Amino acid sequence: MKRFEIEVVGHVQGVGFRSFVEQESLNWDVTGTVKNMDNGNVLIYVQGEESQIQSFLSNIKKGNQFSKVEHVATKEKTIINDELRFRTIY
Structure with a gap:
């Protein structure tokens, strides 16, 4: 079991990217969160x-049909033992 922080840079806001990420989480049976940042x-x-x-x-790096992922930065983080699902933070 591992946990990562992933920052996605590019045209990824206002294009359904968070919904795409949440759907991918279901496809790959992972937990966590996704949210827009103030810097875009x-x-x-x-x-x-x-x-x-x-x-x-791998799929996040490709993005959805409306987004353009330019860069993805990842950092390994400490596991959260009681995390049960993936959710979007608004």
């Missing part, structure tokens, strides 16, 4: 098995 980037925390996270991250 999107911040994701994701937790799960490393292979699932890598697949999730």
Whole structure:
């Protein structure tokens, strides 16, 4: 089990990117959060098995049909034991 902080840079706000991320979390059975940042980037925390996270991250880097992901920065974080689902923070 691993947890990562992921900052996504590019045209990722106002294009359904958070919904896309939440759907990908269901596809790969990972938990965490996604939220827009004031600087125009999107911040994701994701937790799960490393292979699932890598697949999730691979799709996030591609983005949805309306977004343009320019850069993705990841940092490993401490696991949250009682996290049960993935959610969007508004």
